[in-house]
Amino acid sequence: MKKAGPFIHGTLILITANLFARLMGFYNRIFLAGLIGAHQMGVYQLIFPIYLVGFSLCFQGFQTALSKIVASKKAAGQEASARKILKITVYFTMMLSVFFSVFIFFTADEIGRTFLKETDCIPCLKLAVIALPMVGIKACIHSWSLGMGHSELPALSLCIEQIARVASIFLISITFFARLPVAALIAVAGMVIGEFISLCFTLFFYFFSKKTSLPSTDSSRSLFRELFDLGFPLTCNALSVTLLQSVQSILIPMMLTRFYGNQHEAVEIYGVLTGMALPFLLFPSTITGSLSVMLLPKVSAAKTEGNHKLLYRAVRYPVFFCLFLGFCGFFGFFTFGPWIGQLVFGSTICGDYLRSLSFLCPFLYLSGTLASILNGMGKTKATLFHNSISLTVQILFIVFVIPIYGIRGYLWGMMTSSLLLVTLNSLHLKKELYRL
Numbered sequence: 319m320k321k322a323g324p325f326i327h328g329t330l331i332l333i334t335a336n337l338f339a340r341l342m343g344f345y346n347r348i349f350l351a352g353l354i355g356a357h358q359m360g361v362y363q364l365i366f367p368i369y370l371v372g373f374s375l376c377f378q379g380f381q382t383a384l385s386k387i388v389a390s391k392k393a394a395g396q397e398a399s400a401r402k403i404l405k406i407t408v409y410f411t412m413m414l415s416v417f418f419s420v421f422i423f424f425t426a427d428e429i430g431r432t433f434l435k436e437t438d439c440i441p442c443l444k445l446a447v448i449a450l451p452m453v454g455i456k457a458c459i460h461s462w463s464l465g466m467g468h469s470e471l472p473a474l475s476l477c478i479e480q481i482a483r484v485a486s487i488f489l490i491s492i493t494f495f496a497r498l499p500v501a502a503l504i505a506v507a508g509m510v511i512g513e514f515i516s517l518c519f520t521l522f523f524y525f526f527s528k529k530t531s532l533p534s535t536d537s538s539r540s541l542f543r544e545l546f547d548l549g550f551p552l553t554c555n556a557l558s559v560t561l562l563q564s565v566q567s568i569l570i571p572m573m574l575t576r577f578y579g580n581q582h583e584a585v586e587i588y589g590v591l592t593g594m595a596l597p598f599l600l601f602p603s604t605i606t607g608s609l610s611v612m613l614l615p616k617v618s619a620a621k622t623e624g625n626h627k628l629l630y631r632a633v634r635y636p637v638f639f640c641l642f643l644g645f646c647g648f649f650g651f652f653t654f655g656p657w658i659g660q661l662v663f664g665s666t667i668c669g670d671y672l673r674s675l676s677f678l679c680p681f682l683y684l685s686g687t688l689a690s691i692l693n694g695m696g697k698t699k700a701t702l703f704h705n706s707i708s709l710t711v712q713i714l715f716i717v718f719v720i721p722i723y724g725i726r727g728y729l730w731g732m733m734t735s736s737l738l739l740v741t742l743n744s745l746h747l748k749k750e751l752y753r754l
Contacts, residue, residue, distance in 0.1 A: 331469045331470060331473045332469050332472065332473055333604070333605065334473070335472070335473035335474070335476045335477055336476070336604045336607070337604055338476075338477055338480070339476050339477065339479075339480045340601055340604050342480040342481065342483075342484055343480065343597065344597065344598070344601070344662075345484065346480075346483065346484050346487065346508075347359075347593060347594065347597060348662055348663060349484075349487070349488070349491075350362075350487070350504070350505055350593075351593070351594060351663050351664075351665075352664070353491055353495075353501075353504070354501040354502060354504065354505070355501070355586075356586040356587075356589040356590050356593075356594075356665070357582060357585050357586040357589060358438070358500070358501040358502040358589070359502070359505075359589035359590070359593035359594070360571070360585035360586055360587075360588040360589025360590075360592075360593065361436055361438045361439055361442060361500070361502040361585065361589070362442065362502040362505045362506065362589075362593065363567075363588065363589060363592045363593050364434050364436055364439050364567070364568075364571065364585070364588075365434075365439050365442050365443045365446050365506070366567065367563070367564030367565075367567040367568055368422060368429060368434075368443060368447075368564070369443075369446050369447070369450070370560050370563070370564060371557070371560055371561060371564055372415065372418045372419070372422065372447065372450050373450070373453070373560070374553065374556040374557045374559075374560040374561075375414065375418060375553065375557055376411055376414040376415040376418055376450065376454055377411040377414070377415065377453075377454045377457050377458065378457075378552075378553065378556045378560075379549045379550070379551070379552030379553030379554070379555070379556050379557075380407055380410065380411055380458075380545060380549035380552075380553060381407070381411075381457045381458055381460075381461040382461070382549070382552050383545055383548035383549035383552055384403065384404065384407045384458060384461045384462060384465065384545065384549070385461040385462070385464050385465040386465065386548065387400075387403055387465070387541075387544060387545060387548065388400040388403065388404070388461070388462050388465025388466060389465040389466075389467075391403070391465075392465065392466055392467070396536070397466075399536045399541065400462065400465065400466065401462075402536065402538070402541060403536075403541045403544070403545060404458060404459070404462040406538060406541055406542050406545060407458045407461075407545060408454075408455055408458045408459075410542070410545070411454040411455075411457075411458060412451055412454060412455065414454075415450045415451045415453075415454040416451050418447070418450065419447040419448065419450045419451060422443065422444075422447045423444050423447055423448075426439075426440050426443045426444045426447075427440055429443065430443060433568055434568060434571075435571065435572060435575070435581065436571070436581075436585060438500045438502060441499060441500050441503055442500060442502050442503055442505075442506045445503065445506045445507065445510060446506050446509065446510070448510055449509060449510045449513040449514075452513045452514055452517045453513055453517075455517060455520075455521075456475065456513070456516060456517045456520045459471070459520050459521070459524050460472040460475065460520070463524075471520065471523050471524070474519070474523070475516045475519055475520050475523075476516075478515060478516050478519050479512045479513060479515065479516035480512065482511060482512040482514075482515040482516065483508045483509060483511065483512030484508070486507065486508045486511040486512065487504055487505065487507070487508035490504050490507060490508070491504060555698065555702045558702065558706065559702065559705050559706070559709065562705075562706060562709035562710065562713065563709060565713060566709060566712055566713050566716060567592075569713065569716045569717060570588055570716055570720070570728060571584050571585050571588045572584075573716050573717065573720035573721050573727075574587055574588060574720060574724065574725065576720075576721040577720060577721050577722070577723075577724040578724065587667070587725055590663075590665060590667050590668050590671065591671055591725065591728075594659075594663050594665065594668045594671075595659070595668050595671035595672050595675060596675070598651075598658065598662075598672060599647070599651060599672065599675050599676070599678070599679065599682070600682065602643055602647050602679075602683060603682065603683060603686065605643065606640055606643065606683045606684075606686055606687055607686060629751075630751070632691070633691055633747070633751065636687050636691075637684065637687065637688070640680075640683045640684040640687045641680055641683075641684060643679075643683050644679045644680030644681070644682070644683040644684055645679070645680055646679075647676065647679030647680075647683065648676045648677060648679045648680060649676075650676075651672050651673065651675070651676035651679065652673055652676040652677075655669050655670075655671075655672030655673035655676060656669035656670065656672070656673060657669065658672055659671070659672055671725075671729075674729050675729065675732070677733060678732060678733060678736055681733075681736035681737055681739070681740045682736060684740055685736065685739050685740050685743065688740065688743035688744060688747060689701045689704075689705070689743060691747060692743060692746060692747055692750070695750055697746065697750065700746050701743070704739055704742040704743055704746070705739065707738065707739075707742065708735040708736070708738055708739035708742075709735065711731065711734055711735040711738055712731045712732065712734075712735040714731075715727055715728065715730060715731025715734065715735075716728060716731060719731060
């Protein structure tokens with residue numbers, strides 16, 4: 319029980335910070351929707367497939383590897399090595415993120431015209447990639463902090479980033495917003511400013527808390543090899559899923575344009591769906607996401623110790639909780655979705671989407687928890703395979719069904735792929751539990 323205390327305490331801190339960030343994010347989206355409109359919200363959302371590819375390629379896998387290595391070094395009493403591998407990871411991910419940012423900056427015109435089919439995305443994409451190196455440094459320090467068992471820094475940094483983003487967007491809106499060449503630039507500028515201020519706070523916190531320690535006995539080469547051996551497979555997994563998601567996000571506006579025959583209307587509908595309806599629908603996933611983070615190490619420890627009773631309990635109760643939360647979400651969004659869309663965004667279309675998407679809630683909230691349990695049991699290849707199949711099904715619906723049935727085709731695709739993902743994860747989990 320004593321060992322669980324700090325872990326639960328740290329998790330509750332992260333949940334509180336994530337809830338605060340989500341609420342600030344909702345306010346920000348409501349403000350932006352009224353300020354720049356649905357079409358420019360769609361433009362803003364269109365740049366994220368490219369941005370997230372950079373995130374996955376440059377540091378997502380390596381920051382996860384860093385957190386695991388730091389935790390093992392701390393357990394072995396090698397805190398100097400933990401700090402040393404943090405520096406190595408920062409240098410390596412900085413090199414990757416700067417290279418990626420420069421490449422995207424100078425090819426943004428071609429990406430905007432050829433792939434995104436929206437010229438307003440070009441200045442937004444050029445500004446957004448400036449934040450990637452800052453995000454990389456911050457992510458590494460946060461991973462080091464979590465590996466050391468301290469969740470305060472990531473939690474505070476997340477809150478400060480959201481406050482700075484919202485404040486900067488408001489200040490720009492009352493000063494030189496009218497002189498921006500593209501309205502969506504205000505959202506990107508707020509993101510970059512928020513990341514910069516959050517990075518400054520993170521660096522100050524890190525160096526302020528830095529303690530003197532004995533020199534590391536591990537060589538830089540051995541630490542980098544350890545980082546690369548663990549981080550490279552994780553990066554490949556994350557990049558594979560992100561690429562499929564990015565392809566999906568780029569294809570949706572293109573296929574909607576085929577159905578509606580109007581690119582402006584297609585991007586506007588895409589903005590309402592991804593910038594307004596889906597974030598609302600995914601708000602409860604803040605709780606299930608935190609639960610997934612808690613589950614993975616517990617499941618892993620239970621399996622390692624051969625404690626089958628604890629393992630079954632760690633599977634049963636979270637699954638029941640996610641199903642309960644999912645059905646509550648379904649009834650809530652189905653009943654109040656149109657009212658929420660009209661009251662919050664002044665959009666009847668958003669309300670209709672919330673009601674249509676409400677059927678996804680049980681599957682969306684459960685899928686992440688099932689994947690976390692499987693990952694904790696060491697079945698990362700299975701979860702990658704299941705995610706890939708699910709995303710492929712979504713892409714097939716986007717390409718072949720949306721041009722015929724419009725946005726309803728996308729909703730049908732989401733329902734089919736979500737149901738398939740939960741089914742595959744459930745069957746694989748049941749098989750693994752049966753083997754115990």
